[in-house]
Amino acid sequence: MTEPDELITTLIVDDVPGLRRLVRYTLEDDGRFLVVGEAEDGLQAIERARELRPRLVLLDLSMPKMDGLEALPSILQVSPDSIVLVLSGFSEDRLGPIAGRFGAMGYIQKGVAPSELLARILSLMGETNGDVPASGLC
Template sequence: MISVAIVDDQPLIRAGLRMVVESQPDLRLVGEGSDGVDAVTLAREHHPEVMLLDVRMPRVDGIQAIPGVLAAGGVTRVIVLTTFDLDEYVYAALQAGAAAFLLKDAGPEYIIAAIRQVAVGDLLLAPALTRRLVEQYVARPQPRGDGPLAQLTSRERDVLVAIADGLSNVEIGARLHVSEGTVKTHVSRILFKLDLRDRVQAVIAAYELGLVAPGGG
């Protein structure tokens, strides 16, 4: 069973998310909060596997809370709750260590899928949101010579591009005609070679290193 915490300063949002979580037999709500202080406290006391975390909140906002949440035992993965008009905050959340993003108007099925996907260590990066974030808040990249990319094989570069496109391991395997296990191996090697924490950082790196161009297809 996946333990979940909800942190949002709007009671109606919390109530809606609570109903979604409690409707699933494999999800268990362990706590709720209304600001970043509560988020860190919940992480320390309950160690939820997944935390749904709002951005704009009183006292301590979601972005400021992420490092404390991640340091409170190392088991909680954060899904940032956002809207498109908060893009700059979401990019900051990426840098802080958020694992995924969820638009507040997402349907229940999407929320449930996001929680399950993040709980197993994967990420949920909506391609449109990811591309918009990078286009607006990462300076247009200038390739750094061969640099870090020289460490990657041609196939690893293909996988990195697919990650930047927001594809899951299964989807990458289908695109490149390889098994999911092979994709996982490539992803692990990419993260190791480029000294990246997770797939979110891999998306940023793909743009910053010039492997993917903002606005490209």
């Protein structure tokens, strides 16, 4: 089993409560992640990132008050060591490069199966030297 201090602390940012819940359960079931906070818009995301300094931020783009592209640079400013991966319903071809220009380390389209979501997150974190734990469950 992954030791507590090896868990990937994660902040989930999405304006849809149902999606936040499902993503949280998916991550926690894997055993390598610890969801330390949630946010429903860009403003909350910046505050949570400032307080929690998560290793991973899963960031939606289309949100009220402040969207993901607006929040991205500020999230990285208050939590420079965080890896921000965009998790969005928009096409990766269309928004992926734009998100990258604002500091996102990767882009995952919503609608992927839970196993693929985990695989993509771990793969992208591995590419950014995010020190991914070897395995989750004992």
